Amino acid sequence: MKTVLITGANRGIGLGHARRFAERGVAVFATARRIDADDELHRLAHAHPGRFTVLHYDAADPEAPAQLKAALGDTPVDLLLANAGATGESGQALGNIHV
Structure with a gap:
């Protein structure tokens, strides 16, 4: 069985993808x-x-990446949909955003 990991899956595009993959029999790890x-x-x-x-x-x-890794265990992930977003101060230039 294929497995997908979707971040930001609780609404909008992420939720839509989670719903579609589940309907198609794909194992879904949905994060929010x-x-x-x-x-x-x-x-x-x-x-x-x-x-x-x-x-x-x-x-x-x-701490989140280590917690996510522990939750997934040895489950192989076939597809990662990095849908989670973050907002910062308005007017920031991309080169000045700390990541």
Whole structure:
């Protein structure tokens, strides 16, 4: 079974991709910074047991990559959709943004 990891999957484009992949039988790891117990991600996880996993992931947290790696374990990821976004101060030039 193919596996996709989608960051920023709780709304918009990320949620749309998560829904489509799940409908097609792909195993989905869906991450979001804000997760509510009754949100659409949990409804998808309930509808696709064993194939849809909801994970908390805050890209601004320096511990987040290690936590995500631990949650994935040895599961190979076939596709990464890096959809999570961040906002900074308005008017910043791309070359001046700290990443």
